[in-house]
Amino acid sequence: MPKPPTAVAVAGAALLVRRALRRRIRSSPLWPMPALAEPVSGRPRSRALRLLVTARRTVADGVVELRLEGGELPRWEPGAHLDLVLPSGLVRQYSLCGDPEDTSSYTVATRLVTDGRGGSREVHEQLREGMEVEVRGPRNRFPLVEAPSYVFVAGGIGITPILPMLRALAEGAEWRLLYAGRTRASMPFLEEVEKLGGQDRVTVVDGRPGLDALLTDLPEGTAVYCCGPQGLMAAVEERVPHVRLERFTARTDRDGGPFEVELRRTGRVVAVAADSTVLAAVRAELPDTLYSCEQGFCGTCRQRVLAGEVEHRDELLTDAERDDSMLICVSRSRGERLVLDM
Numbered sequence: 001m002p003k004p005p006t007a008v009a010v011a012g013a014a015l016l017v018r019r020a021l022r023r024r025i026r027s028s029p030l031w032p033m034p035a036l037a038e039p040v041s042g043r044p045r046s047r048a049l050r051l052l053v054t055a056r057r058t059v060a061d062g063v064v065e066l067r068l069e070g071g072e073l074p075r076w077e078p079g080a081h082l083d084l085v086l087p088s089g090l091v092r093q094y095s096l097c098g099d100p101e102d103t104s105s106y107t108v109a110t111r112l113v114t115d116g117r118g119g120s121r122e123v124h125e126q127l128r129e130g131m132e133v134e135v136r137g138p139r140n141r142f143p144l145v146e147a148p149s150y151v152f153v154a155g156g157i158g159i160t161p162i163l164p165m166l167r168a169l170a171e172g173a174e175w176r177l178l179y180a181g182r183t184r185a186s187m188p189f190l191e192e193v194e195k196l197g198g199q200d201r202v203t204v205v206d207g208r209p210g211l212d213a214l215l216t217d218l219p220e221g222t223a224v225y226c227c228g229p230q231g232l233m234a235a236v237e238e239r240v241p242h243v244r245l246e247r248f249t250a251r252t253d254r255d256g257g258p259f260e261v262e263l264r265r266t267g268r269v270v271a272v273a274a275d276s277t278v279l280a281a282v283r284a285e286l287p288d289t290l291y292s293c294e295q296g297f298c299g300t301c302r303q304r305v306l307a308g309e310v311e312h313r314d315e316l317l318t319d320a321e322r323d324d325s326m327l328i329c330v331s332r333s334r335g336e337r338l339v340l341d342m
Helices: 005-027 119-126 156-168 190-201 230-239 278-285
Strands: 048-060 063-069 081-085 091-095 105-111 132-139 150-155 175-181 202-206 223-227 244-246 259-263 268-272 302-307 325-327 337-340
Touching: 048 105, 063 119, 081 105, 091 105, 091 119, 091 156, 105 119, 105 156, 150 156, 150 230, 156 175, 156 190, 156 223, 175 190, 190 202, 223 230, 230 244, 259 278, 268 278
Parallel strands: 150 175, 150 223, 175 202, 223 244, 259 337
Antiparallel strands: 048 063, 048 132, 063 105, 081 091, 081 132, 259 268, 302 325, 302 337
C-alpha cells in the first residue's frame, strides 16, 4: 500500500535534516556549541586607521618622537596608548604623549632598545616623514582618576603616559613626581616636566632612585602611578600594592607548570612545557596561527577557551573577555588541561 503523500514529505524532510546535521557536525565538531565561524585570532579589537608621519624629532638620547596625522581622529584621555603596526607587520604599543584636545594628530615617542625584539629598531631606522602607517586604538588601561593627591614615578621613556596627566591636572592639585633616568640627556621631555612642577613637585634622579622617602606615609586616598623598567615598577609595587602600573613588556616574575591543550577543531592535543608558551606549542602543530607582540598586549593571538581555567597574564583583555578567551602568547592553564576553539 503506498504511503500517503504527507508521510512521504515528512520522511523526505527528515532525511534532508539528518544530512544537513551530519554536514554541520563535520564542519564544526563542537556543534551545537556556539563554535565561531572564524577564530578570534587576528581580529583587530578596534578600527584600524591609516595615518601619515608628518614630523619626526629626537627628544632625548636614543628617543624619537613621531607626529601622526589623519584628519578627524578618535579622542583620547591621558594614559591612553596606540597599537602601531610597523612595516614588517610587527605590532607595538606606544603611549600617547601629545595634546588630547588635538583631534588632528597623535604623538608617540619610542626609545631604541638595541637588544630588544626589533620593534624599536624598526621605528628608529625605517619610519620617516611622509610614510603612512597603520594604528589601532587608542585604548586606555591607565586612566587618570580623581583623587585628593597624586604621586607619579617615571623611569626614562615611562614618562610618556604620565606627561599628559601632569598637563591635565587641575590648577592647585596636589602632586609629586619622581623622574629617574640613566642621565639627564637620556630623559625625554625633561625640560617641560621641570617647568610643569618646579623644584617643589618634581625630583629628577640620574641613576637608581630612592623610593622610600616618596612612598612612605602617603596621605589617605593618594593615587600612585608608575611606568618604567620592570625593576622600578616591581619596587614601587612592593611598597604600594595598590599602585597603578603601565606595562609594555610581559611580566617575568611568574613561573608555570606543564599542561596540555586540546585543539578541539582539529582534534589534536599539544603539550605545553613549563618553560614554553601555549603559542609556541600550538604553532608547532598549526604554524599559520597568527601572533605579533608575544607580550600579551596586541590581541592578535587571542583564542576562545571552551574548557579549563586560565591563568591570565595579559595586559589587554577586559574581565568580561577573560570569561571565554585568552591570549595564548603569555597566559597559561591553572590546571592540567585547556580546550581551545582551534
